[in-house]
Amino acid sequence: MRNRTFILLLLLSVLSWTPASGLAQEGHPLTGSWTGDWGPSPTERSNITLVMEWEGEKIGGFVLLGATSVPIVAVAVNVADWTVRLEAKGKDAKGNAIDVAADGRLENIGSAHRTLTGTWSQGTAKGDFKITRD
Amino acid sequence: MMRVLAASLSMLLLLVAPLPAHHSHSATYDGERQVTLQGVVTRIEWVNPHAYLFVDDAESDGTVTNWAVEVGRPFDLERAGWTNTSLKVGEVVSVRGVPARSQSKRAFGASITRVSDKQQLFVVPAAKPGAQAKKEPTPRWPDGQVRLGPRPGEKGFWGRASAVGMVENKAGDIRMNGDALLFDLADADRVAPFRPWSRALYLFRQRNLLVDDPLSRCLAPGGPRQFQGAYGFQFVEQRELKRILVLLGGENRNWHPIFMDGRKLNTEELAASPTYYGTSSGRWEKDTLVVETTGFNERFWLGNGGLPSTTALRLTERFSRPDYATLRYEVTVDDARAYTRPWTAAWTVEWVPDREIQEYFCEENAETTFIR
Numbered sequence: 278m279r280n281r282t283f284i285l286l287l288l289l290s291v292l293s294w295t296p297a298s299g300l301a302q303e304g305h306p307l308t309g310s311w312t313g314d315w316g317p318s319p320t321e322r323s324n325i326t327l328v329m330e331w332e333g334e335k336i337g338g339f340v341l342l343g344a345t346s347v348p349i350v351a352v353a354v355n356v357a358d359w360t361v362r363l364e365a366k367g368k369d370a371k372g373n374a375i376d377v378a379a380d381g382r383l384e385n386i387g388s389a390h391r392t393l394t395g396t397w398s399q400g401t402a403k404g405d406f407k408i409t410r411d
Numbered sequence: 412m413m414r415v416l417a418a419s420l421s422m423l424l425l426l427v428a429p430l431p432a433h434h435s436h437s438a439t440y441d442g443e444r445q446v447t448l449q450g451v452v453t454r455i456e457w458v459n460p461h462a463y464l465f466v467d468d469a470e471s472d473g474t475v476t477n478w479a480v481e482v483g484r485p486f487d488l489e490r491a492g493w494t495n496t497s498l499k500v501g502e503v504v505s506v507r508g509v510p511a512r513s514q515s516k517r518a519f520g521a522s523i524t525r526v527s528d529k530q531q532l533f534v535v536p537a538a539k540p541g542a543q544a545k546k547e548p549t550p551r552w553p554d555g556q557v558r559l560g561p562r563p564g565e566k567g568f569w570g571r572a573s574a575v576g577m578v579e580n581k582a583g584d585i586r587m588n589g590d591a592l593l594f595d596l597a598d599a600d601r602v603a604p605f606r607p608w609s610r611a612l613y614l615f616r617q618r619n620l621l622v623d624d625p626l627s628r629c630l631a632p633g634g635p636r637q638f639q640g641a642y643g644f645q646f647v648e649q650r651e652l653k654r655i656l657v658l659l660g661g662e663n664r665n666w667h668p669i670f671m672d673g674r675k676l677n678t679e680e681l682a683a684s685p686t687y688y689g690t691s692s693g694r695w696e697k698d699t700l701v702v703e704t705t706g707f708n709e710r711f712w713l714g715n716g717g718l719p720s721t722t723a724l725r726l727t728e729r730f731s732r733p734d735y736a737t738l739r740y741e742v743t744v745d746d747a748r749a750y751t752r753p754w755t756a757a758w759t760v761e762w763v764p765d766r767e768i769q770e771y772f773c774e775e776n777a778e779t780t781f782i783r
Contacts, residue, residue: 301625304709304721304749305608331721334748356611386615387623 302410306386307336307354307361307393313408315379315397327363327408340365340377342399347375359383361393376400435621437590440509440519448478448506448518449526457485457495459771460641460661462533464498464520466506480506480520482533484641486769491535498525498532547735549698552650557698557732559646559655567764568645568660569638569738574758577635577714578602590621591716602718609719609749616717625711629773631665633687633711634704634726635742638760643768655693655700660768669693669702678725681706685722700730713744714756721748736762 302309307329316322329338329349336352340363347367354361365377381395390409397406454465464480482488485495498504503526508518523532550558561567576591582601586594593599599614616623626632632640642661649656653672659665667688674692681690685708693702705725713720724746731739741757744750 301628301630301710303625303712304719306612308709308721331723331748334723354608356607359611386612387619 301389305331305336306359306383306391307352310411311393311408312411313406315399315404315406317402317404321404325406325408342375342377345369345375347377354383359386361395379406381406435590435624435627436519437588437592438620438622438624439511441512442509444510446506446508446510446518448480448508450475450478450503452498452500452502452504453477455495455498455500459485459769462488462495464504464506464523466504476516478506479515479517480508480523481518482520482523483535486642486766487535488533490766491533493533493535502527504532549732549734556695557700559648559700559730559732559738561764565765566767567762568643568766568768569760570643570763571641572639572740572758572760574639574756576602576716577639577718577756579604579754580757587716591714592620593617593716602716603744604751604754606749606751612719613717616712621717624717626773629663630710631663631687632659632661633689633707634713634720634724635728635740635744635756636712636714637665637688638740639715639758642771643763645768658768661771661773663773664771667691669700676703676705678705682722685709687711689724689726698731702726702728702730704728719749720744720746723748736764738762 300309308331309329311327311329312325314322314324323342326341327338327349328341329336329352331337336349336354338349340347340349345367347365349363349365351364352361360380360382363377363379363381365375367375369375377397377399379395379397381393383391383393385391390411392407392409394407395405397404448466448468450467450469452464453467454463456463456465461481461483462485464482466478466480467475468478469475488494505524505526506518506520507522508520511517520533524530525532550562552558575589576585576587578585579602582598585598585601588594593602596614596617599605599610599617602613605613631637637644637657637659640659640661642659644657644659647656647658650671653670655669655671657667657669665688669691671693673694676690676692682705685706687708687710689704689706691702691704693700695701703725707720707722707724709719709721711720712718713724724744727743727745729739729741733739738760739757740760741755743753743755745753
């Protein structure tokens with residue numbers, strides 16, 4: 278468990294050092310690392326990082342909530358309007374269930390720094406989110 | 412005097428020679444409008460990827476505006492007999508062209524005429540397929556193997572491709588402009604067997620006039636696109652080292668090896684460190700060079716026009732040289748994440764004899780150097 282936490286902290290550290298310029302990503306618009314925040318109000322925000330990657334012929338990945346990694350279990354993209362639904366399920370360090378669901382829309386998909394904005398729910402808490410591809 | 416006509420002149424862009432370039436011509440210039448200028452040439456920039464004239468255009472109220480007029484690739488112009496001294500600073504020209512979409516005083520010169528003698532300048536005849544081909548036999552090494560480069564003591568490289576865009580062989584005729592923009596977006600379904608997301612992304616890029624083309628950011632043309640570039644390529648066959656180097660003329664003058672030592676491609680290992688050109692292993696099957704490549708990243712467009720691919724991409728390329736002046740290229744795209752099945756595209760590339768590839772570095776392009 279300590280090793281896993283160390284790896285996650287290391288990953289967060291690496292992600293935080295990602296150059297602002299970002300890298301081009303011309304394949305699936307969702308793949309890559311995304312950072313941003315969510316919260317129930319403009320003043321109550323929590324940082325979030327999503328890493329989405331190919332898992333076979335599907336998009337998977339994980340959500341980083343602090344030092345907790347929550348696997349993304351479902352990704353659905355409506356390419357007609359680039360709306361996205363994400364679901365992530367896991368457990369925190371104390372073994373409590375974490376259920377995340379996000380519904381958003383991809384914008385500026387031609388840019389390396391495309392964005393995904395929408396609504397976020399985590400357990401009983403609900404709010405909005407905005408993440409930008411690094 | 413400058414005049415911008417709002418008439419529908421979209422066909423004007425089709426009349427000028429296709430201009431595969433580091434930037435999308437369609438995204439830069441507004442083919443729906445036309446501009447006419449007349450004035451003194453103040454400066455000539457004979458640079459790759461496009462030469463420019465700067466013309467002081469005087470309005471009827473006496474206002475003088477300096478316009479940058481793009482006139483084409485120096486390589487094409489020089490092949491047609493034009494040089495950077497064909498027109499001199501101080502001479503007066505009239506220009507009919509296509510203005511930039513932005514508010515910048517910039518235009519693509521469809522017709523440039525010197526006023527003093529009415530001579531039309533910088534006219535490049537339309538390329539005639541096979542015109543260079545003298546139907547000389549395929550050059551070979553002493554052991555009979557096909558040569559992919561020039562004969563000993565000669566110069567030359569592979570130049571313009573017969574196809575602007577990349578489409579599946581069985582698609583039939585699909586009309587597109589010099590940037591590989593479809594005339595009819597309904598043809599997208601015939602271009603390739605897209606997955607829904609890759610089709611939507613391809614159409615997004617088409618509707619967006621390819622403005623996000625990674626080449627416009629000086630990124631490498633990985634995959635088949637490297638063989639559709641405007642600046643040519645050549646093969647350096649290092650038989651003693653069991654490899655063939657592919658040298659690209661344009662963009663950042665990239666190169667990459669095709670290993671001819673019979674190595675097997677470890678897909679999982681290569682996927683861990685993907686690259687623009689992947690890792691290639693080649694072999695000769697009689698007179699055809701067959702190259703398998705995998706280990707690609709997702710930072711390039713597969714072909715002109717905005718075809719996407721993923722890290723699952725695996726290419727099988729077949730190069731043959733049926734005569735001295737023709738390279739036949741065939742590529743099978745296998746990328747189950749982006750396409751529903753493997754598909755094959757093909758085109759030919761013409762040999763440019765007696766010339767070397769011109770130097771061109773993408774970062775020195777006009778937009779970042781002398782067009783403000």
